[in-house]
Amino acid sequence: MNFNSYVFPFSKKEYIRGKKPDVExxxxxxxxxxxRVQSLEILRTENFILSLNLFPYNNGHAIIFPxxxxxxxxELSEKEDIELARLTKSYISLLEELYKPSGYNIGYNLGEYAGASIPHLHLHIIPRYQNELGVIDLIGGAKVLVENPLETLEKIKKHIKNKHS
Ligand SMILES: [Zn+2]
Known part of the structure; x- marks a missing residue:
């Protein structure tokens, strides 16, 4: 494993997209x-998109948005609620197969005072790992360490493809 390509510290202000994209x-x-936007889309269903988060807190940190x-x-209809729940469950199963997290934080930040940086509704799915602290200790000082989400996206897409072929 090439350590440098596998994990890297990041801060919310830099990395992947560089400058904030000029879109509404x-x-x-x-x-x-x-x-103009770096897409980390995994898949889309009738009404939702499952995408990795551009600023992952952890490996596999994704968002689902209408x-x-x-x-x-x-504003979500009952039909959409069901679709969203199904997609959430499928993604958790996928993470379990691929990354074996120890737990999850799943939720919304509604409104900017709650930390929503994007007004467009999105559900965060954040896998949690038992060894999180160990990795952080290893680097010393870096707040959070994650795999490059583009690599995560590759892995997830490959996994989905293998499962369905
Ligand atoms: Zn929007």
Whole structure:
């Protein structure tokens, strides 16, 4: 394993996208395959997109967001609730096969005072790992360490492909 390519410290301000893309809504840009935005889309269903988070807290940190631009969970229809729940469950199963996390944090940040940096509704799925602290200790000082999400995306896509072929 090439350690340097596998893990790297990051801060929210730098890395992948460099400058903030000049788009009105970064998630709508992903929906529209706007090439000004680095897309980490894993797959889309009828009404949702499953995508890795551009700023992963952990390996496999993903978001699920509705294709239409809404800002509040109460705007989701019952049909969409079901679709979202199914997608959430499938993704957790996938993570379990691929990364074997010890737990998950799943939730929304609704409103900017709650830490929502993007108004477009999105559900975070953050896998948690027993050895998180160990890795952080190893590097000493770096707050969070994660695999490059582009590598994670490759792995996940390969895994899905293998499962369905
Ligand atoms: Zn949007």
């Amino acid at each position: 809504c970064i998630l709508c840009a992903i929906v529209n395959n706007d090439n 294709i239409r631009h809404i800002t509040d969970i109460r």
